[in-house]
Structure formats: structure tokens, C-alpha cells
Amino acid sequence: MAERAGWRDAAESELRAAGRHLAVPPARDVAATVRQRLEGPPARRRPGWRAALAVAAAFLAVLIATPQGRAAIVHVFRFAGVELRQEPGPVRTPASRAAQPGGAALPGERRMSLAQARHRVSFPILVPSALGPPAEVVVSDGGRVVSLIYPRTPYGPLRMDEFAGQPDQIYFEKIVHAGDVTPVTVNGTKGLWIKGPHELMYLTPDGSPTVAPPRLTTGNTLLWGTPRVALRLEGDVGQAAALAIADSAR
Amino acid sequence: MAFVLALTRVQREPHGGGRCITDGQVRRAIDDTEAVARARGGDLDAYAVLVTRYTLRAHRAAFLLGAGEEADDVVQEAFVKAFRHLSGFRTDEAFGPWLLRIVVNETRNLTRSRRRRAALALRVGNMDPGAAAGDIPVDEVLAAERRARLVAAVNALPDKERRVLVCRYFLELSEAETARVLAWPLGSVKSRTSRALNRLRGLLVPEQETRVPSG
Numbered sequence: 001m002a003e004r005a006g007w008r009d010a011a012e013s014e015l016r017a018a019g020r021h022l023a024v025p026p027a028r029d030v031a032a033t034v035r036q037r038l039e040g041p042p043a044r045r046r047p048g049w050r051a052a053l054a055v056a057a058a059f060l061a062v063l064i065a066t067p068q069g070r071a072a073i074v075h076v077f078r079f080a081g082v083e084l085r086q087e088p089g090p091v092r093t094p095a096s097r098a099a100q101p102g103g104a105a106l107p108g109e110r111r112m113s114l115a116q117a118r119h120r121v122s123f124p125i126l127v128p129s130a131l132g133p134p135a136e137v138v139v140s141d142g143g144r145v146v147s148l149i150y151p152r153t154p155y156g157p158l159r160m161d162e163f164a165g166q167p168d169q170i171y172f173e174k175i176v177h178a179g180d181v182t183p184v185t186v187n188g189t190k191g192l193w194i195k196g197p198h199e200l201m202y203l204t205p206d207g208s209p210t211v212a213p214p215r216l217t218t219g220n221t222l223l224w225g226t227p228r229v230a231l232r233l234e235g236d237v238g239q240a241a242a243l244a245i246a247d248s249a250r
Numbered sequence: 251m252a253f254v255l256a257l258t259r260v261q262r263e264p265h266g267g268g269r270c271i272t273d274g275q276v277r278r279a280i281d282d283t284e285a286v287a288r289a290r291g292g293d294l295d296a297y298a299v300l301v302t303r304y305t306l307r308a309h310r311a312a313f314l315l316g317a318g319e320e321a322d323d324v325v326q327e328a329f330v331k332a333f334r335h336l337s338g339f340r341t342d343e344a345f346g347p348w349l350l351r352i353v354v355n356e357t358r359n360l361t362r363s364r365r366r367r368a369a370l371a372l373r374v375g376n377m378d379p380g381a382a383a384g385d386i387p388v389d390e391v392l393a394a395e396r397r398a399r400l401v402a403a404v405n406a407l408p409d410k411e412r413r414v415l416v417c418r419y420f421l422e423l424s425e426a427e428t429a430r431v432l433a434w435p436l437g438s439v440k441s442r443t444s445r446a447l448n449r450l451r452g453l454l455v456p457e458q459e460t461r462v463p464s465g
Binding site: 024 | 294298303306310313314321374393418
């Protein structure tokens with residue numbers, strides 16, 4: 001009987017691991033279509049291109065007609081496990097908040113060696129050879145996120161957060177200024193370069209923000225991913241240097 | 251890649267949890283409870299936050315439970331239906347499992363109307379499309395083979411047993427969440443999980459090895 005129970009435990013963890021390697025095609029972004037359908041008459045199943053065009057035109061009109069700052073508009077989209085909400089108007093650094101990489105805590109943070117961390121998480125941990133081994137490795141929320149901390153680099157303190165690639169969950173919510181996001185290429189795949197500080201909030205698996213208040217990031221952020229791991233690099237680093245660091249992550 | 255998915259308004263509310271004060275202006279992230287409450291009042295901006303947050307999870311569930319290429323359509327339909335049925339959502343429950351139940355129903359409607367086997371065969375993805383074969387360590391190759399065998403065995407299970415394993419281990423839902431999502435009693439989730447795991451054992455472990463050595 002004990003043998004059978006042992007088999008069950010092993011099977012359960014093997015099944016979970018296999019689940020993370022299943023081939024699932026990328027999901028289409030349905031937010032705009034869902035919204036169109038909810039705004040339109042309920043009987044209509046799918047609006048034709050005329051309707052789509054009309055809605056696009058309406059969005060454009062709103063964008064043009066609305067003065068900056070009065071009725072603020074944000075874009076919501078997701079990229080590599082991060083939900084981004086864009087707002088017009090700059091995010092200013094609050095004087096009261098000590099803004100430094102590694103600022104506000106993630107849930108269940110545990111400091112450990114890189115080797116220990118590699119056993120604790122289900123995805124490969126990438127280390128940028130441009131920076132060398134991190135001074136500190138922090139595993140959070142039961143192995144959901146790994147943070148590599150570099151307190152001293154030529155660019156000042158840097159932080160790299162890593163989480164499972166192609167995630168079906170949103171890990172962070174960022175509130176960024178509309179003009180600050182640029183698509184870039186990292187190792188031949190898509191990445192996002194976010195200039196300037198923005199608010200960053202950690203989301204638990206059920207989608208709710210953690211109790212800790214959102215923290216303000218420092219410097220700039222690069223988001224990118226490989227098939228198995230999604231990464232964000234944060235610190236007072238320029239775009240070219242950030243891309244070089246990202247390219248060296250193995 | 252289109253970045254603009256939806257337009258929502260900035261929240262400027264006087265007080266509440268999880269907020270960040272910047273320069274006297276209060277900005278808040280919307281949690282699920284608040285987004286649902288506002289969406290119920292007809293706020294499509296708040297609903298766009300939920301759609302963005304749950305699209306990937308809903309898509310993965312639809313795909314793994316048999317929607318195949320039509321998973322995106324199922325997700326779209328589920329979000330539209332969920333919005334129209336928000337009045338039936340109990341504020342003390344989690345939004346995720348409630349939405350996934352609608353996704354499961356939509357997937358079933360689709361597979362029933364197509365009169366085909368509910369689930370398409372699941373398969374393990376390529377390890378690392380960028381890596382040359384020689385770069386992959388042997389233990390990773392062996393682990394990949396083991397996973398492929400396991401997934402093939404899951405594909406061979408009867409429909410209900412496969413569904414419960416997909417929910418419990420591939421979608422990583424708890425027993426209670428699985429019960430909610432599949433609309434089964436909790437006891438059925440437990441018994442079908444046990445039965446499915448036993449059947450997997452039968453499929454994977456050769457007969458002579460399952461015998462307990464005596465003496």
C-alpha cells in the first residue's frame with residue numbers, strides 16, 4: 001500500500017511537470033472583440049469588418065478629442081506574464097518611497113544559493129554572463145519567481161526577475177506611461193523596453209494583487225522571454241547595455 | 251504584434267487597499283473583486299482588465315479540454331457569456347474557477363456540436379526549438395521521453411478521467427476548484443482522480459513489476 005501511495009505522489013509531480021511542457025498554441029487577444037460584442041446588440045454573434053472599422057474609428061476619435069490628463073485613457077495588454085496598463089502622464093517618483101531594486105518584498109521570499117534555487121523552481125534559471133554570478137538569489141512564492149540581485153555593477157544596482165516561460169498566468173501588473181514602451185528584439189525574439197520608472201505590482205495565481213503596495217521601479221526595464229522562462233531586467237541601465245546583458249543570459 | 255487591446259480609464263478613488271500615492275494622485279491596481287463589482291455595474295473598462303488577466307488561463311483550459319484550434323473562439327464566447335451572467339456570480343467566490351466553468355461548458359457545446367471525440371490528443375512541446383540536438387543534456391532528453399509517455403497514457407484514458415487529470419495537474423487546480431469547474435461533487439473529483447491514477451499505473455508499469463515481491 002505504501003508503495004502505491006509513493007507511486008501516486010511521484011505520478012502527481014510528474015504529471016504537473018509534464019503539464020508545463022505541453023504544446024499549447026499562443027492565445028489570441030480577444031479583449032477588443034469581446035468589448036465590441038458587449039457594446040453592440042446582444043443578438044449579433046460577430047461584428048463584420050464594417051462594425052470593426054467603425055469601432056476603430058471611434059477609438060481614434062476619442063484619442064484625438066480627449067485632452068491629455070482630463071479623461072485619462074490607458075491601454076491594457078499583456079506580454080511575457082506581465083499585464084501592462086498604460087496611462088498618459090508621467091509617473092513621478094514619490095519622495096516618501098525609498099526606490100531601489102529589490103524594494104518592496106514579494107510574498108514568501110527566501111534567500112538561497114543559485115544551485116538550491118535551481119532545485120526549487122520548475123523553469124531553467126538564466127544567468128547573464130555579462131554580469132557574472134549574482135550576489136543574491138531570492139526565490140519567492142513557493143518557487144514561482146526567482147530574483148537575481150546585483151547590488152554593484154557598472155550601471156549601479158540591477159535586478160533580474162525570472163518566472164516560467166509561456167505562462168498562462170499573469171505574474172506582474174505594471175502601470176506605465178503611454179509613450180514609454182518600445183518593442184525591441186532580444187536574441188531574435190520579441191522584447192519590450194520600458195523607459196523610466198513605473199509602478200509594479202505582483203499578482204498571486206488567482207489574479208489578485210498581493211497585500212504589499214505596488215512599488216516604483218528604478219531606472220528602466222527590459223521584458224523578454226525564451227520558450228521556457230520569462231525575464232525582466234530592472235535598473236538604471238541604458239537600452240543598449242540592457243540588450244547586451246539580456247543577450248548574454250544563458 | 252498589436253499592443254493596444256482595450257482602453258480603460260485611470261482609477262482615481264479616494265481610499266482603499268493596494269494603492270500607490272504618487273504626487274498626491276492616487277493610482278490603484280484593480281483586484282478581481284473590484285473589477286467584477288464594477289463590471290456588474292456595466293463598466294466595460296473594468297471588465298477589460300479581467301479579460302486581459304484571464305485570457306491565457308481560459309485559453310489553456312479550453313485547448314487542453316478539447317477545443318483545439320477553436321480555443322480562441324471558445325474563450326471569446328465564454329467572456330461574452332460571463333459578462334452577461336455576472337449577476338449570477340457570488341461575490342464570495344473566486345472569479346477564475348467561475349469563468350473556467352463557463353469555458354468548460356462552451357468547450358463541451360463545441361465538441362458536442364461537432365460530434366467528435368471530446369479531446370484531441372495532447373502532446374509535449376519541443377524542448378528548445380533554438381538548441382541544436384547536441385546541446386541538450388542526456389537527462390533532459392530522458393525526462394522529455396518520460397513526459398511524452400505519460401502524456402500519451404493520459405490521452406488513452408476515458409473522457410472523465412482524462413478531464414479530471416487535466417484540471418488537477420495540467421491546469422493545477424485544487425480538488426475544490428476542479429469540482430467547481432467541472433460541476434461535479436467533490437467526492438467524484440477524488441474518486442475519479444484515484445481511478446485515473448490507478449489506470450495510468452496500469453498503462454505505464456509492466457505487469458510483472460507491479461507485483462509486490464514476497465519474502
